Amino acid sequence: FFSKIPSVPRLSSNVQLQLLSWNPYVTGNSVIAMKYKDGVIMACDTGASYGSTLRYKSVERIKEVGKHSLIGGSGEFSDFQEILRYLDELTLNDHMWDDGNSLGPKEIHAYLTRVMYNRRNKFDPLWNSLVLGGVKKGPKGDEKYLGMVNMIGTHFEENHIATGFGNHMAIPILRGEWREDMTFEEAVKLIEKCLLVLLYRDRSSINKFQIAKITTEGSTIYPPYALKTNWGFAAFENPSKGAVGTW
Amino acid sequence: CRGAATGSTRTTAGPAWPSPARTTAWSPPTPASPSDTTSSRASTPRSASCKADKCVIASSGFQGDIKALQKNLAARELLYQHQHNKRMSCPAMAQLLSNTLYYKRFFPYYAFNVLGGLDSEGKGCVYSYDAVGSYERTGYSAQGSGSTLIMPVLDNQLKSPSPLLVPARDAVTPLSESEAVDLVKDVFASATERDIYTGDKVEIVVINKAGTRREYIELRKD
Numbered sequence: 001f002f003s004k005i006p007s008v009p010r011l012s013s014n015v016q017l018q019l020l021s022w023n024p025y026v027t028g029n030s031v032i033a034m035k036y037k038d039g040v041i042m043a044c045d046t047g048a049s050y051g052s053t054l055r056y057k058s059v060e061r062i063k064e065v066g067k068h069s070l071i072g073g074s075g076e077f078s079d080f081q082e083i084l085r086y087l088d089e090l091t092l093n094d095h096m097w098d099d100g101n102s103l104g105p106k107e108i109h110a111y112l113t114r115v116m117y118n119r120r121n122k123f124d125p126l127w128n129s130l131v132l133g134g135v136k137k138g139p140k141g142d143e144k145y146l147g148m149v150n151m152i153g154t155h156f157e158e159n160h161i162a163t164g165f166g167n168h169m170a171i172p173i174l175r176g177e178w179r180e181d182m183t184f185e186e187a188v189k190l191i192e193k194c195l196l197v198l199l200y201r202d203r204s205s206i207n208k209f210q211i212a213k214i215t216t217e218g219s220t221i222y223p224p225y226a227l228k229t230n231w232g233f234a235a236f237e238n239p240s241k242g243a244v245g246t247w
Numbered sequence: 248c249r250g251a252a253t254g255s256t257r258t259t260a261g262p263a264w265p266s267p268a269r270t271t272a273w274s275p276p277t278p279a280s281p282s283d284t285t286s287s288r289a290s291t292p293r294s295a296s297c298k299a300d301k302c303v304i305a306s307s308g309f310q311g312d313i314k315a316l317q318k319n320l321a322a323r324e325l326l327y328q329h330q331h332n333k334r335m336s337c338p339a340m341a342q343l344l345s346n347t348l349y350y351k352r353f354f355p356y357y358a359f360n361v362l363g364g365l366d367s368e369g370k371g372c373v374y375s376y377d378a379v380g381s382y383e384r385t386g387y388s389a390q391g392s393g394s395t396l397i398m399p400v401l402d403n404q405l406k407s408p409s410p411l412l413v414p415a416r417d418a419v420t421p422l423s424e425s426e427a428v429d430l431v432k433d434v435f436a437s438a439t440e441r442d443i444y445t446g447d448k449v450e451i452v453v454i455n456k457a458g459t460r461r462e463y464i465e466l467r468k469d
Contacts, residue, residue, distance in 0.1 A: 117311050121354070153311030 024076035024127040026050050028061045029205050030166035031072035031131045032194050034178055035144045035159050036187035039215035040133035042072045043191045045199075046224050047206035054206065062212045062221060066091045069105040069134030070214045070221075071112075074163040075151065076127035083126060086115065105134030105145040109155070117153030125151040129163035135216050142216050162194070165202040170194035184213065196227055302337040302364035303452050303459070304344070307391030308378070309357035316356045319347060337364035341374040341382060348380030355379050359390040364454055371454075386417070393438030393445040400434050424453060432464055439466045 026048050033042040048056040061080065062072045065087050073080035090111060094103050103111075109132040119125050129150040135142055148163065149155035160178050162170040173194050182190070188211060198205050207229065212221040304320065306313040323343060327335050335343070341362050348356055355378045362374040362382075375388035387405055389397040401407075408416035422430070431451055439446040446466045453460050 113314075117315060120311065152309075153315075154309075155311070155314070 024079075026055060026077045027127075027204075028059065028074045028077050028080065029202065030162060030164035030170065030198055031061065031074050031129070032162045032166050032170050032174075032191055032198075033072060033131045033133050033146055033160065034174060034187060034191065035133075035146050036182040036184060038184065039135040039213060040070065040144055040146050041184070041187045041191060041211065041213045042070050042131060042133055043195060043209060043211045044072055044074070045195070045205050046208045046210055047204070048077050049204050054204070057206060057208065058224070060210065060221070062210060064214075064219045064221070065108055065132075065134075066094070066103050067218070068102065068136040068214070069108050069132060070212050070219055071108070072131040072133075072163075072212075074129045079126040079128050080130075083112070083115070083128065083130065087112075104136035104138075105132055105147075106136075108132055108134070109145070109147045109149065109157075113149045113153065113155040116149050116151060116155075120152045127151050131161050131163060133161075134214050137216070165198055165205075166194065169197045169201060173197065192227060196229070199227060199229065301454060301459075302335065302340050302362065303454060304340075305361045305363070305390075305452075307359045312356040313358045316347065316358050316360075320344060323347075336367050337362065337372050337374075338366055338384075340364075341372075341384070344374075344376065345380040345382045348376065348378065352379050359394075361388050361390050363452075365456070369456060389434070391445075393435075393442040396438045396442055397434045400437065401430075404430055424455070428453065435464070435466060 028048050029045050031042065031044040033040060035041075042062050044061045046057065046059050046061070047054055048059040048061075056077075059077065061074065061077075062070055063084055065071050071084075071087065073083065087108065090108070091103060094101070112130055112132060116126055116128075116130070129148060131146075131148045133144075133146040135144050137143070145157065146159065146161055147155060147157040148161045150163075159180075160171070160174040162174065174190070177190055177193075191211065195209055199207055207226045208224050209227065210222060210224050212219065214220075304317060306317065320340070320343065324335050324340070327339075344360060344362060348358075348360075357378060359378060360376040362376070364372060366372045372384055373386060373388055374382050374384050375390065376382045386407075387401050389401060405422075406420050428451060432449070435445070435449045447468055449464050449466055451462050451464060453462075
């Protein structure tokens with residue numbers, strides 16, 4: 001039934017319009033990214049939820065795109081996979097021109113923005129928030145780029161990006177502590193601070209993270225790892241200590 | 248889909264046609280010329296963009312639609328330049344914007360626009376739009392979430408005459424550039440106080456015969 005979604009919604013039927021903008025099923029969590037001295041760093045957890053169930057625990061939500069970019073996706077995971085297929089087609093066609101040119105992060109971001117906005121206009125959105133980061137040589141030397149686009153086509157470029165709950169919890173930290181020209185180690189520390197806050201406070205996040213970086217040398221997606229958490233608060237030691245009686 | 252990223256207020260102030268206007272540069276005016284024809288506009292940095300060199304559009308509403316609309320207009324303006332070997336005049340852009348908006352009458356661009364610049368006689372012009380393209384040339388305008396807070400203040404400060412007067416009177420008293428810019432700063436500071444969406448920063452663009460200049464003013468960040 002869902003495979004036969006018409007590309008032009010018939011405006012006379014409100015029911016049809018509602019069906020065309022549906023609900024997500026398997027969703028990925030926040031993605032955090034920021035520029036640093038040598039390029040762009042991006043991080044997210046490796047979980048994908050099916051509503052309130054933590055269905056998949058080893059999902060890679062950051063992928064390389066072409067030679068110069070990384071894409072991080074939160075939201076409906078199947079839509080993210082479809083977007084990766086679109087990007088595959090895009091980069092393949094670009095490569096087949098065989099003219100020495102390659103698509104940079106700015107171009108990929110512009111392409112994704114058009115795709116997301118046009119799907120939104122057809123009432124058939126790709127239910128994602130995408131983060132696009134990369135480095136490419138430009139007229140002024142190596143130019144770092146970081147931007148995001150979401151399911152309704154809102155897009156912008158910034159020094160630091162966070163999607164989902166990261167908007168509320170990570171962005172305030174990044175606005176206060178991000179600086180130009182951070183080293184990789186400083187950037188990782190700051191990103192881990194944000195990931196930790198999300199781990200404590202976002203119920204759908206899991207303690208298994210992946211960090212990826214992209215520089216002029218190329219991109220690296222590091223293997224997943226866990227952060228140290230602290231639950232040793234007195235109130236957690238014996239939670240029912242203060243309870244009056246038990247039933 | 249309802250627009251989510253809504254921009255805040257835009258306002259434009261300046262004397263309307265057909266007041267006899269003397270255009271001066273934005274360096275301090277000589278004592279003999281009390282009025283300048285300057286068009287100043289204020290908007291948040293994300294949605295003001297330059298079309299032609301004497302025409303600026305400021306938009307409020309859903310960011311996705313605003314970007315698409317401004318990109319569309321920029322492309323059309325470039326085509327015009329290739330076909331006519333000159334830049335689009337402000338009144339021409341005004342009509343183009345109206346047509347572009349009405350083209351999507353039954354699935355509108357959720358964008359509330361103010362166009363400002365100099366007409367072919369060098370006088371300041373301000374055009375104000377709704378989301379589906381109805382527009383009017385006025386002396387001043389405000390659009391966006393804080394417009395209801397700002398418009399009455401502009402009506403009062405710019406001594407807007409009653410539309411019932413015969414013969415019709417000019418929409419606004421002539422202002423010097425510094426008076427106009429000060430007024431814009433004041434109304435934005437006021438709107439920031441009470442409108443939750445207005446604040447952080449305001450971008451003021453001043454267009455006159457000498458050229459176009461932009462300044463950014465900080466607003467309350469809460």
